[in-house]
Amino acid sequence: MLSRVTSLVVLCVLPYFATAADRPDIVFADFEGSDYGQWTATGTAFGTGPAKGTLPGQMAVTGFQGKGLVNSFAGGDKSTGTLTSPEFVVERKHLNFLIGGGGHAGKTCMNLVIEGKVVRTVTGPNTAPGGSEELAADGWDVTEYAGKKAKLVVVDTATGGWGHINVDQIVFSDAKPEKPVREIAVQKRYLHFPVKNRGTVRHVKVFLGDEIVREFTIELADGPPDWWAPLDVSAWQGKTLRVQANSLPAKSQGLATISQDDAVKGENLYAEKLRPQLHVSPRRGWNNDPNGMVYADGEWHLYFQHNPYGTEWGNMHWGHWVSKDLARWEEVSVAVYPKKFGDWAFSGSAIVDHANTSGWKTGPNELLVGAYTSTGRGECMIYSNDKGRTWTEFAGNPVVKHAGRDPKLLWHTPSKQWVMAVYDEADKKQWIAFHTSPDLKAWTYRSRIEGYFECPDLFELPVDGDGKNRKWVLTAANSDYQVGTFDGATFTPETKKIKGVRGKGFYAAQTFANAPDGRVIQVGWLQAPSPGMAFNQAMSIPLELKLMQTADGPRLSWSPVKELDSLAAKTTRVGAAELKPGDDPLKDLHAELLKLNLELTPSDAAVVELKVRGVPIRYDAKKQELDANGHKVAAPLRGGKLRLTVLADRTSYEIFAADGLAYVPIPVIPKAEDKSLSLTVTGGTAKLESGDVGELKSIWSK
Template structure:
């Protein structure tokens, strides 16, 4: 019992409170009350040095120092802080080792750390040692194939160890799959930093979109959407803990008026944004700047948001060209394969309708094709409209719902011109054949009155199947020599239908010519090189183009054209018309930009019958971003002629008769002493066509940082311009 005067009342009250804290809460929490810096974390180790310093290293698994992300043979590692982390994948999953820290005093109620890798208790783990004994432990999250090399927060409650001297031990004593551990940013903290599993949020859907913040390189998380207890969407996403690089959206308009439950598999308690920042609205962040972004191609199709690759399901129907494509709606990188969808009436201006076919229990949605079933052979038609029928690969082991399931072939149909699709209840229409069998291309064969499917089976084998009803398929024969993304069609030679040849090609575009009787393809040539650029892959041609048009129109993926710092990635190459022509080397397939390009022409500069001497530039007065250039040139005495497109050279070596650009080259023999060139110049590409389409060289190149000038030069002698037409082009997205 003690006494206080009135003047000393406040200090006495404070002292009484502190005594109560000691008696009720114990020494650990009382210590926190006295520690003026108790809200500050204490760093134990961030692994940012080139070596492990005072840490004791045993075995080979951790190497001689921290890793800078993923090690050779390892999947991408994310979620760590800074540039380095402790990673026991040195030498792969079969190496073993430990890291043991120096002793330190416990001064905070929690020890927190970022952890990933194998989830094997006691074998791929981090331990807290006190007196040489394990008093706390945690392991990674992965034990099955697949998984993610993303680090997430975890914490130990160490209040009872306050004031004791302890050590951290990181252990890898396991071999085989996920036989490694990843650790970073070990701290003493005043609050726990943990992973919350299967957190849910409820939404009453009254708007068009759910908007998600994305940070490239953040930990990938699995998001699921449930409607009336049924899972209707699932995808992974690099959800931003803070400062998103961009926002993506999930279109929920089909669920209007319903209540949905959005679930994330794991999230950190320390995130400021992430899952809690998801919101619904009738617009998405960045929509006001849509198609005006710095690296947005202006006459090549790109998706509003996310990654895109292979063209799929290309078909003409009811006045519209339908372009489907492999799409990750939720990230800048490949993943979550879904069929995106855009339509055009002129092959130039594209209206993105949104995602058409979504992943399901059978897997993600890989590449395929689409047809119009004019005669309702499938029986899918119930009204007056002809059904659109899409064929795709259900990639079973690429989706969270069905890991380990096989690759099979499936169908979906649309009654409303492609606005919505219903998956065939009898899927799969073709079961598992080999591990990765995929990419069904389907077309109608008039002479046999049957549907034909070309399917990549494995290695270098395509197989031909036939069907009467688009549901039941019989395997007929094989075509060797091609890898994935099959295409097959008939073309007249030199415009003469009586001399037609069948063309077969795979993802690279290199093709064979031959004859097809409805069940077997008889090749008449070896594989012939199609294109010479740096970005062409996985193209497809439109089915059902009207006979009155008669064109075979191809569009391919502009592979590797990275849209750095953009909310979208990759693009589709400009549509080309394919034709067969007789040459000195035999029949060859030519590619030329479709004639509709002329509808984008704006300003026009023309030069003809002009001699160009070394040092002269007849294009010096022209500048801009988007161009269509057509030229017929005689090199004459010039050793080299060259177009300079915003600092990027398109060159022709007269003696070698070789065309080149950015390290790629193609043989281009002069015809009657002349070189014919056609160039399509966009912000992220230059597509080169030479000798009237005999040479096709699509080049991905970022032109956004260079000058807007054009140049033409002659070296070593004079060149003669027979004709040179330069057209500036209007954007397909923005009105002038």
């Protein structure tokens, strides 16, 4: 069976004498047949005929009409080819179609060819991770080509990510393609978009005049939403924005229900059932990597990878939290937006340019300079003179262009230069590369070290607090590290790679630049979900890093920063006691949010079990092994003693043992009604040297 193309080609070249006002549409190709009819395919990308929706290995394809479409994902993104229509005569003002897939100009596109020249071309919307396979309505005004013979050529010559194109429902019409749109006169700070979790992903464009000022994908709710995603439009107060969404069903309320407000919309904000109360999390949407961590003008700045429009990864922006005390936090406006759709603002870092080496300083505030990966360009520099609230792009971006991402900036005092440590994929291997600069503008490659993946960090620490014995630590996303020396150009390891964090769901950590007292303070992405909420994921508590001398050499230790003590609402001291089976010195204590400190001397045969809100944390003295809710790690006794600290929150616990040499974060959601505590011993005895249970206040409290 042929596609409708065969008969429709005959129809479109017949004389037609109706006026433009009443000429009916002509469906040139709907791709409902078993093959391409009179269309000609080359290569392998387009298969032997129209695809019946999603192909193997592909994300779900939506937005096409009927059962078939052109889909060049046959064989995956590596396949290539072309698909050329039969010749036709242009007899309508517009050529309309549905299109999706890759956004690579000239490589994943559909071209209108007249007299051997490409006179119109269009791509899909996607060039980077985080996009959608949904087709959207689009079209060309072809009035100037009336009566001319033409062909359509669908092209797929791309072989990387989003190396395919989707096309359907090609129609000749005197009407423009219908694109759901709403005009909004901006009067408030936020536009609130209705979101339906696990709903259909829509592609939204926000226009000021003809300029796209914001563009993103969102699970736009057609009916009642699960939550509202805020878009800050304060820059366009008093102006009219045009909001356009693709492929909305006829009865969708997705655009009609967009509302305005000066506050983020939602009941019980920061008091939701699964809102972490000790760990910073986005008020709405998704977070992953911490970015741009820097102390300046009396504030701790914690930027973060952020999808403001959904509770899963995508639409990468830099969100922004600030804190005066490293304990309580406030989320301010999105700080870094993608340069354009698909050119995402990936991870990076920030520093204070005290000496204004860049020349970007204006005004009285400290000059903040950041580096981030622009996925469509490379490593880019930005700067801020208003306490990190808004950022300006360096006109010379990108400053480093390579196969890599996640630049970490630092000042190297001995060599008096800036250093960029950045993940690199030279020669198809995984490295950390080092570049240097005198002014944060012009960068020179210096060296590489192999064996690290994503999100590098490099910092210096004294060993056992000895300022004369300082070592450099090189680490990356999974927190494994090496100790060594760094001369400003080359890192020379003195140890093998050492296991870092021992828990689960801790990734892409970064340290604060410019901490006022010289401490090295780290925050990691805590992969602790909050299912069913209007937000997802969190950050670890701020952690102080130290280098401790051990029998195996210098090793990193982690401990909660002292500032968290300011959250204490009530502390109960637990006196020294001999523990034997059946004893439980914590049985009468109850708490939801807590920091618990214990020091014990267990016998060789003892198994000490601490239960915090029903979550078991067991220590086997014979094996010198900690079992945190089923996750087992080595935790050697130090001087014959077990010193244990536990922070318990609504979606995660952070556990510190062996004087911080074993840091064990775990995602866990305890039962809301269970606030019990217990401490028991089996198989032997233990001496409780000391203990305290601190009930904590929320970091969101004033």
